[in-house]
Amino acid sequence: MDLLNHLVLGSQVLFTPINIFFCFIGVLMGTLVGVLPGLGPTAAIALLLPSTFHMTPVTAIIMLAGIYYGAMYGGSTTSILVNIPGEAASVITCLDGYQMALKGRAGPALGIAAFGSFIAGTLSIIGLMLVAPPLAKFALAFGPPEYFALMLLGMVVLIYLAAGSMLKALMIGVFGLLLSTIGMDSISGTQRLTFGILEFSDGVGLIPAIMGLFGVAEVIVNLEEGITRSVVTTRVRDLMPNLQDWKDSIWPILRGSVLGFFIGILPGPAPVISAFTSYAVEKKLSKYPERFGTGVIEGVAGPESANNSATGGAFIPLFTLGIPCNSVIAVLLGAFMIYGIQPGPMMIDKYPDLFWGTVMSMYLGNVMLLVLNLPLIGIWVQVLKVPYPILFPIILLFCLIGVFSLNYSSVEVALMIGFGIFGYLARKFQYEMAPLVLALVLGPMMESNVRLSLVISQGDPMIFVTHPISAGLMAVTFVLLVSPFIPWIGKRRKKLQEKVGGEEV
Amino acid sequence: MKKISLCWLAVAFLLVPGLAIGAADFPKGPITYIIPFNPGGQSDVEARLQQPSLEKNLGTKIIVEYKPGAGGALAWTQFSKAKPDGYTVCGINIPHIILQPLSQKDAAFKTVDLKPLCIFESTPIGLAVKKGSKINTLKEFIDFAKANPGKITVGISGKLSGHHMASLQFEKKTGTKLTLVTFTGAAPQATALLGGHIEAIWGNSSDLVSYQNDMKVLAIGTEKRMDTLPDVPTFQELGMKFYPRIDRGVAVPKDTPADIAAKLEKAFLDTVNEKEYLAKITKAGFVAMGLNSREAMKYIAEETEEYTKLLVEHDLLLKK
Amino acid sequence: MEKKINHYNRISALFFIGVGMFFSFYGRTVEIGAWSEPGPGFMPFWSGIILTIMAVFLLLGSFKRKEWQVMPPFFPLADSWKRVLTAFLSMVAYLLLFELLGFTLVTFIFIAFLLKTVFPQNWKRTLIVASATAILARLIFINFLRTQLPLGFLGF
Numbered sequence: 001m002d003l004l005n006h007l008v009l010g011s012q013v014l015f016t017p018i019n020i021f022f023c024f025i026g027v028l029m030g031t032l033v034g035v036l037p038g039l040g041p042t043a044a045i046a047l048l049l050p051s052t053f054h055m056t057p058v059t060a061i062i063m064l065a066g067i068y069y070g071a072m073y074g075g076s077t078t079s080i081l082v083n084i085p086g087e088a089a090s091v092i093t094c095l096d097g098y099q100m101a102l103k104g105r106a107g108p109a110l111g112i113a114a115f116g117s118f119i120a121g122t123l124s125i126i127g128l129m130l131v132a133p134p135l136a137k138f139a140l141a142f143g144p145p146e147y148f149a150l151m152l153l154g155m156v157v158l159i160y161l162a163a164g165s166m167l168k169a170l171m172i173g174v175f176g177l178l179l180s181t182i183g184m185d186s187i188s189g190t191q192r193l194t195f196g197i198l199e200f201s202d203g204v205g206l207i208p209a210i211m212g213l214f215g216v217a218e219v220i221v222n223l224e225e226g227i228t229r230s231v232v233t234t235r236v237r238d239l240m241p242n243l244q245d246w247k248d249s250i251w252p253i254l255r256g257s258v259l260g261f262f263i264g265i266l267p268g269p270a271p272v273i274s275a276f277t278s279y280a281v282e283k284k285l286s287k288y289p290e291r292f293g294t295g296v297i298e299g300v301a302g303p304e305s306a307n308n309s310a311t312g313g314a315f316i317p318l319f320t321l322g323i324p325c326n327s328v329i330a331v332l333l334g335a336f337m338i339y340g341i342q343p344g345p346m347m348i349d350k351y352p353d354l355f356w357g358t359v360m361s362m363y364l365g366n367v368m369l370l371v372l373n374l375p376l377i378g379i380w381v382q383v384l385k386v387p388y389p390i391l392f393p394i395i396l397l398f399c400l401i402g403v404f405s406l407n408y409s410s411v412e413v414a415l416m417i418g419f420g421i422f423g424y425l426a427r428k429f430q431y432e433m434a435p436l437v438l439a440l441v442l443g444p445m446m447e448s449n450v451r452l453s454l455v456i457s458q459g460d461p462m463i464f465v466t467h468p469i470s471a472g473l474m475a476v477t478f479v480l481l482v483s484p485f486i487p488w489i490g491k492r493r494k495k496l497q498e499k500v501g502g503e504e505v
Numbered sequence: 506m507k508k509i510s511l512c513w514l515a516v517a518f519l520l521v522p523g524l525a526i527g528a529a530d531f532p533k534g535p536i537t538y539i540i541p542f543n544p545g546g547q548s549d550v551e552a553r554l555q556q557p558s559l560e561k562n563l564g565t566k567i568i569v570e571y572k573p574g575a576g577g578a579l580a581w582t583q584f585s586k587a588k589p590d591g592y593t594v595c596g597i598n599i600p601h602i603i604l605q606p607l608s609q610k611d612a613a614f615k616t617v618d619l620k621p622l623c624i625f626e627s628t629p630i631g632l633a634v635k636k637g638s639k640i641n642t643l644k645e646f647i648d649f650a651k652a653n654p655g656k657i658t659v660g661i662s663g664k665l666s667g668h669h670m671a672s673l674q675f676e677k678k679t680g681t682k683l684t685l686v687t688f689t690g691a692a693p694q695a696t697a698l699l700g701g702h703i704e705a706i707w708g709n710s711s712d713l714v715s716y717q718n719d720m721k722v723l724a725i726g727t728e729k730r731m732d733t734l735p736d737v738p739t740f741q742e743l744g745m746k747f748y749p750r751i752d753r754g755v756a757v758p759k760d761t762p763a764d765i766a767a768k769l770e771k772a773f774l775d776t777v778n779e780k781e782y783l784a785k786i787t788k789a790g791f792v793a794m795g796l797n798s799r800e801a802m803k804y805i806a807e808e809t810e811e812y813t814k815l816l817v818e819h820d821l822l823l824k825k
Numbered sequence: 826m827e828k829k830i831n832h833y834n835r836i837s838a839l840f841f842i843g844v845g846m847f848f849s850f851y852g853r854t855v856e857i858g859a860w861s862e863p864g865p866g867f868m869p870f871w872s873g874i875i876l877t878i879m880a881v882f883l884l885l886g887s888f889k890r891k892e893w894q895v896m897p898p899f900f901p902l903a904d905s906w907k908r909v910l911t912a913f914l915s916m917v918a919y920l921l922l923f924e925l926l927g928f929t930l931v932t933f934i935f936i937a938f939l940l941k942t943v944f945p946q947n948w949k950r951t952l953i954v955a956s957a958t959a960i961l962a963r964l965i966f967i968n969f970l971r972t973q974l975p976l977g978f979l980g981f
Contacts, residue, residue, distance in 0.1 A: 143702030
């Protein structure tokens with residue numbers, strides 16, 4: 001049995017004290033940078049790279065990979081506790097996770113995020129082992145028209161993200177697309193709306209945007225109230241998800257895992273997209289979609305599983321094609337070259353110890369993360385016991401430092417403050433911010449892919465329907481868009497509106 | 506848990522090596538090595554490979570700092586105004602530092618503001634098609650392109666980049682017309698070729714080496730065949746005087762005192778001429794260059810003239 | 826007079842109409858390009874038009890007569906705006922000062938100032954929390970994670 005041999009090989013590589021030790025260091029560091037808003041895995045890996053030079057490549061990759069999936073684990077913590085998404089992938093966790101925390105259910109929210117991540121992580125590793133080579137071809141089938149169709153479908157997901165007015169959600173989404181065009185056009189090199197500020201030429205940073213829109217704006221809204229309220233009072237015995245929580249969450253976790261894994265294979269910001277998609281799917285399938293956004297556990301379980309499983313998926317193009325599908329993987333790829341390993345399609349055959357050792361370490365790392373994170377929940381919940389008048393300056397500080405530490409750019413910090421003001425005002429006018437974030441993520445890819453498609457087809461828009469995959473995605477998009485007008489689906493949507501007291505779309 | 510992380514902090518303190526003091530006056534403290542691109546990119550990898558030996562040669566710590574943005578223009582603009590004391594050096598790429606001031610409105614630096622210490626490596630650019638394509642040789646490619654003007658889609662990464670210039674020069678030399686598809690980086694470009702969404706790409710040698718099992722490289726821009734691509738002919742062999750490539754080096758601001766610059770220059774040259782370093786970059790598909798400061802300046806001046814002509818021909822020169 | 830959601834919608838619709846038209850016009854100045862080669866203005870132009878159209882719908886909808894949801898007052902308390910303004914200005918001040926004075930010192934001042942002004946704490950608590958935060962943040966970010974935060978002219 002081939003696979004068995006490989007597993008044995010992987011275990012032999014992994015179970016040396018030094019590798020286990022650095023796997024632990026990796027996930028520990030990962031959890032830390034994941035919890036700290038702003039500072040993400042890319043920065044952490046780049047910072048730690050020099051200290052791995054004296055290690056063997058396998059040890060180094062085990063540690064660096066640990067940082068990556070460890071950070072995905074930790075990312076949900078601040079979203080749930082104080083409404084600061086540490087990275088774009090956990091924006092969606094804010095919607096229901098923070099609401100749960102306000103209701104005194106921070107413990108179960110954190111717990112289900114940890115368990116969901118564990119289950120999804122494990123499933124995606126199994127997926128990575130079993131189907132890595134054939135699936136690599138799947139990523140190749142996606143060219144510019146397919147990506148554009150996928151992004152368009154992503155935009156339509158906005159409809160399901162909206163808790164209030166659909167029109168306003170779509171508007172804020174398109175506004176996000178417009179913001180994403182600020183900066184240097186990646187195709188022609190033209191500067192757009194940068195006002196001569198070179199920092200803007202890379203566009204509106206995602207992290208400054210989400211930390212401003214969610215973190216800063218939330219703090220400011222809380223400051224308006226004169227009462228010095230404590231965020232929540234949590235009874236200690238409610239730290240873990242109960243049986244009902246599990247019943248509600250198990251399917252979202254499994255669905256999220258599968259979804260995340262497949263989206264993870266595609267280049268681009270897969271963890272973000274998979275989290276948003278999972279949320280939309282759960283809301284669509286739910287018996288009580290109107291309660292999404294008020295603190296339902298499915299809204300945490302699905303997306304958190306999806307973004308973790310996407311990290312596993314992201315390793316597939318790396319190992320099978322040598323293609324980095326996001327910035328973290330790109331840094332890992334760079335690390336391979338430093339160790340003198342030529343990445344590319346032959347990597348698994350040429351360096352089986354590296355591949356299987358890393359895969360096995362991911363199993364162990366996931367177990368370590370669970371063991372590490374469950375006791376932490378108790379500590380995190382204590383954070384909420386700190387009175388808000390003392391907590392809020394610290395939250396603001398973490399937003400400021402977190403954004404600065406990304407690129408050491410004051411302009412980005414100023415941008416975050418600006419987004420804070422915008423987010424604060426937008427709340428007053430009842431606009432939701434999640435669609436804006438999704439659009440900022442999708443915008444650049446959507447733009448370059450629609451333009452590349454048209455160049456390839458020499459200006460013929462039929463390219464989007466003559467390619468089978470893109471035609472399929474377009475068809476789904478179309479059905480979703482017209483569904484409000486088809487009576488039996490429309491009725492459900494209307495019922496939903498009546499329940500939340502929203503206005504007409 | 507808090508206690509555990511405090512323990513780690515203590516360990517981290519112990520691991521921080523003390524600042525070594527060099528024998529001579531310079532350098533007295535750590536030197537910052539600015540990378541104008543994202544971590545993990547080729548410039549980063551090179552810097553990381555040089556770092557240990559540079560630290561040994563200079564007797565001080567080297568801090569690698571990333572300033573990505575505007576295809577490098579952000580870092581170069583800031584760096585051109587940095588204090589010329591030798592404590593900050595910056596990676597440079599050619600043709601980037603030549604093309605940006607000539608063609609981008611907001612790139613507020615001049616090529617001559619950056620004084621090269623050395624140019625250590627060159628990445629030849631090659632023309633490749635997917636394995637299984639009906640085109641097998643450069644001649645077939647040119648013939649097909651001539652018979653079907655504008656029909657061949659060729660992926661490049663970045664407009665006004667080395668790839669773009671290579672393509673313009675190629676079209677001019679061969680009298681062909683290609684449809685350029687501008688991708689945002691090497692990875693999506695390679696993915697699109699492997700997936701059959703475009704016909705051909707202009708690719709960096711390092712990527713072509715990685716993908717040589719899935720692509721047919723028609724020709725490469727070196728003078729001699731590359732050891733890592735032994736079956737790939739050069740453009741020169743095929744009768745074209747055409748050497749598209751991207752070069753990497755390192756620079757200081759132009760007013761840096763000569764003796765300090767000379768010291769840095771020597772440290773860099775010693776580093777990049779080490780056998781181990783050369784072996785690693787050669788294996789990864791690069792060509793070692795080892796131009797010293799004076800040679801590098803002359804080289805940049807020649808290339809500037811060349812590119813200015815090309816930009817004028819295509820009306821891409823920035824109008825001031 | 827109490828405000829209803831349609832008043833708010835009307836104001837924001839006008840804002841977004843402005844934004845959409847601005848981007849559309851801007852798209853034209855940086856070249857929309859041809860269908861066979863869309864330029865840098867392609868996306869701003871079309872998205873701007875779509876946003877404008879949607880905002881017009883929102884604006885028209887807001888004139889419909891119906892039971893509109895009543896909105897809470899803009900500032901819940903009479904002195905809310907003071908706290909909001911203080912918080913924003915403190916962040917701006919932090920940004921302006923910390924490259925000059927160094928991360929640790931400015932962090933201390935920032936925390937102490939907010940603790941003392943927004944929901945006034947006693948001096949003892951203020952100083953303890955502010956110094957603890959400054960020191961811990963320094964340990965985590967500079968000594969452990971080795972990020973390059975500015976140390977200022979005082980060197981810490």
